[in-house]
Amino acid sequence: MIDFENVSKTYPNGIHALYDVNLHIDKGEFVFIVGASGAGKSTFLKLIMHEETPSNGEITIAGKKISKLKRKEVPYLRRHMGIVFQDFRLIDKMTVFDNVAFAMRAVGENTATIKKRVPYVLSLVGLSDKGKRKPSELSGGEQQRVSLARALVNNPEIIIADEPTGNVDPELSHEIIELLTEINSMGTTVLVVTHEHELVREFNHRVIKIDHGRVVDDTSKDNISDDYDDIKNYDDSDDYAELKQFSDDISVASTDE
Amino acid sequence: MIDFENVSKTYPNGIHALYDVNLHIDKGEFVFIVGASGAGKSTFLKLIMHEETPSNGEITIAGKKISKLKRKEVPYLRRHMGIVFQDFRLIDKMTVFDNVAFAMRAVGENTATIKKRVPYVLSLVGLSDKGKRKPSELSGGEQQRVSLARALVNNPEIIIADEPTGNVDPELSHEIIELLTEINSMGTTVLVVTHEHELVREFNHRVIKIDHGRVVDDTSKDNISDDYDDIKNYDDSDDYAELKQFSDDISVASTDE
Amino acid sequence: MKGFGYLVKEGLKNVWVNRIMSIASICVLVSCLVLTGSATLFSVNVSEMVDQVGQNNETTVYIKDGYSQLDAVYIGKEIEKISNVNSVTFYSKDDAILQFKNQLGDELFSQIDEDKNPLPDAFIVVMDDLEKYDETVAEIQKIDGVDSVLNRRDFAEKLTNISHMVNIIAIGIVIVLVVISLFIIANTIRATMYSRRFEISIMKSVGATNSFVRMPFLVEGMLIGLISAAISVGGLALLYEGISQVFVTTNIPFDFIPFTNVLLPVVASFVVAGMFVGFAGSFLSIRKYLKMEGNEILGW
Amino acid sequence: MKGFGYLVKEGLKNVWVNRIMSIASICVLVSCLVLTGSATLFSVNVSEMVDQVGQNNETTVYIKDGYSQLDAVYIGKEIEKISNVNSVTFYSKDDAILQFKNQLGDELFSQIDEDKNPLPDAFIVVMDDLEKYDETVAEIQKIDGVDSVLNRRDFAEKLTNISHMVNIIAIGIVIVLVVISLFIIANTIRATMYSRRFEISIMKSVGATNSFVRMPFLVEGMLIGLISAAISVGGLALLYEGISQVFVTTNIPFDFIPFTNVLLPVVASFVVAGMFVGFAGSFLSIRKYLKMEGNEILGW
Ligand SMILES: Nc1ncnc2c1ncn2[C@@H]1O[C@H](COP(=O)(O)OP(=O)(O)OP(=O)(O)O)[C@@H](O)[C@H]1O
Ligand SMILES: Nc1ncnc2c1ncn2[C@@H]1O[C@H](COP(=O)(O)OP(=O)(O)OP(=O)(O)O)[C@@H](O)[C@H]1O
């Protein structure tokens, strides 16, 4: 699903956020990304969602090389991802409902589906009764959960969550990771950045540790880096058909715009 | 230092964020405030810093009744508080240095003092080399620490921190609380909202638990509510002189504006 | 595009949601439209005024000395027969001297009494078509007893020159105002968009295409243009009536073109201009922010 | 207030830091200043034009019929002696008839040859002070051989009326432009401030007093006013020269007031207006946001 080949990222101000990262994340994996503050975790996620582009190396998502992606295709890439932002990124002028519904409208869902789906997703994150509020009328944890709901609402193939539990209490954190695990068990790839070691320990998922821009630890290292053929034969894997459709979708962008 | 008498807060949209809170926090105390997401913790802090005003009841800070506070006096109240905001509240157009220095300039410190103090405080939070950056060029945890540095820079009498460790790893969280504990040991009152139970357990400070707008647990309950005289005779306590000066400062506002 | 209805609705809603910015834009747009509209109407009225004087198809035909008023009646009849002549009015030398006295002061003509009047009798001839002036004058001069015909050619040309001049200045003023207006409006829209760059950026980061993000802004721009046009028509009408009134009270003998006569072109051009400006302004100024990614927001 | 220097520096820096908004404000302010300035200079020139005609201190003194040109020379001498009289020029009846012919067309006066000329000889008298018109006329009329003095009172009054009229219209236009400008500028500043409400709110939440927050905004506003004034003076000068040039090429016999003559008042009024607008605009529009607390930002 996601391949990093010798990827480095240097910000315009000269900060080296990532050095020579090599990674493969399979479809359907659940990955925790951990590391100290400023290690490069958010940068790693931003590269995947194409908010930043690598300074060096190549990222491949669903068989599509990021460097070959046209500007018009970016929205179609993002539609296959559900993203929980570290800073929530809610539109303050819209209600909670509209913030979540917006992601569905952007992909062209019809109103009937939206009216059914949004309340359901809000109930999943425990915000059933807060749909009519504005984000500024919510507590920090509640805002974070709206961001989570928006990430889930389109049934994305990849969920990318940057500190989805930073502003909620341990019980709720646990519930949120459980929810993501459940979604993951239905085939969705999940990437979660977290600082909460307890959570990582509790759930037995793959853990990638980033330190000063380098991947210093990867609990499934043996499966990937040593067995490099896995990456090469990626398109022949059993989920080929679905992935093919995903990358077709992205290519369709050029005509739809 | 801080007194809540039957304080309730209902937001304009009808949400009851706090019900009938009675509390006394002494000068020099270190208090953890815990509770589920949306319990009312941030609202509690907002009331203290006068960003919101109580719908009912009376809050007294350093002998000064909040309900009697004039609009002009509010900045002088806040100058005695250092506040770490849950959403950081950094000015994106200013560098990290200027964001911190701004709080000193606002209280009229001279440039020489600012040039010495700001780098020192930035080094305390581990951001010595990032003074020239803009907040948007920092990671989430780094932004949070800038907010902390700004709260510390004026040597405030009260430090109010809303989730100061929400975006940093456990080691750094520990360091931050240790730093706050150290500052507390020099006589500063510290209020910290946190979700990290581990931290609360590690440091043996007073813990106030808020649930659905009510104080449901307070580890020093016996000292306070039962011994109501303590509150009544507040002005006679040994730190009277300093407090007097504090509330005098606030009153001076009217002439300086 | 799917969800078109939603996008239009969103655009309409945004006018209200961002009402501070909307009001700012509307005020600016209205000011510019009213200003440019006033200048245009002003210049139209001035040309009209000049034309009213210029298209005065009158000329004076002088009768030879020694012809009696009875002869004159006959001459008048002859003139009337000419095809291009619309009407003929006798203008006796007594009338002429009276008018001179009125216009230039009694003193000048004090020594001229009725017997000594050196002025000739004349006819005021109104022509149908000033284009045929030369032929008509030739025909009139063939008539016995006609001394000369006042040459209005020079006068007409002078007036035409003035009219051209006024038109050029007016068009110049209108063009300058249009340019200034576009400038002001462009900057206002830019300021509006700037305050919403976060919003745009967030939309993009959840996978909205550029056209999806842009659509509500375009609708919003056009609606603001439409509202501005409506207010401007009302404002201009009031202003116009007000100024007409001032002219009436100061006794200037000029009939303004009634506002109802220009209502249709005013409404049409305001609506077109307002909506175009709203559309184009939004389109151009959103482009820049569509290129931005989420890192322009306070970073994560 | 402590830290005054810092606040001023901050204000200056902010003009650059918020350059998108600054440029928008400056463009709008320049447009308004140039527009209003043009209207003012236009009206000043028109009054000047009218005054040039109106302050023509000439009058005509007619000589009684039967006085020879020799007598006239003596009468002229007498008139020259009167204190308020500046100069006296003989204007013979032959000259008069020639001018009439030129002005009104040969045809009208074709029967009038030199012998039959009914017009009187006259003097063109230039007075020092038009205020003393009535006394001077009385003295002139005492002189033997003077028939009458042309009554220029009416004419002068008519011109004064026109001049007043033009002035009123011009002042009206300028006032309308000033009002519209203030409107546009107020809205632009409001839009600018709106985009910075977060910043203001953050400043307040760390304990800055209102005056501390406001100061840089005021400095910023005044600097923007100053920059706008400078650009406007240049712009207006160019425009003015350009229009003067148009008048020259179209042969309109009117000398524009040279721009250097009005430079000082233009610079002074632009600077004052620009800085005042910048100051007042910022002051008024920041008030609203100073009242807001942090919860107007995306809540915690
Ligand atoms: N837009 C940017 N421009 C320049 N430097 C940046 C930018 N964003 C991040 N950085 C720097 O890159 C490094 C990695 O940042 P990143 O946001 O990836 O860290 P992180 O692992 O997400 O940290 P945290 O846990 O604190 O959110 C940091 O040193 C940060 O200062
Ligand atoms: N400005 C507001 N207007 C209306 N309701 C609000 C506002 N701010 C907070 N609330 C509501 O008040 C309640 C308490 O909010 P508060 O921010 O105090 O929670 P909190 O304990 O800080 O939660 P968290 O840990 O998620 O930050 C919540 O239900 C929230 O939705």
Ligand SMILES: [Mg+2]
């Ligand atoms: Mg991060």
Ligand SMILES: [Mg+2]
């Ligand atoms: Mg909170």
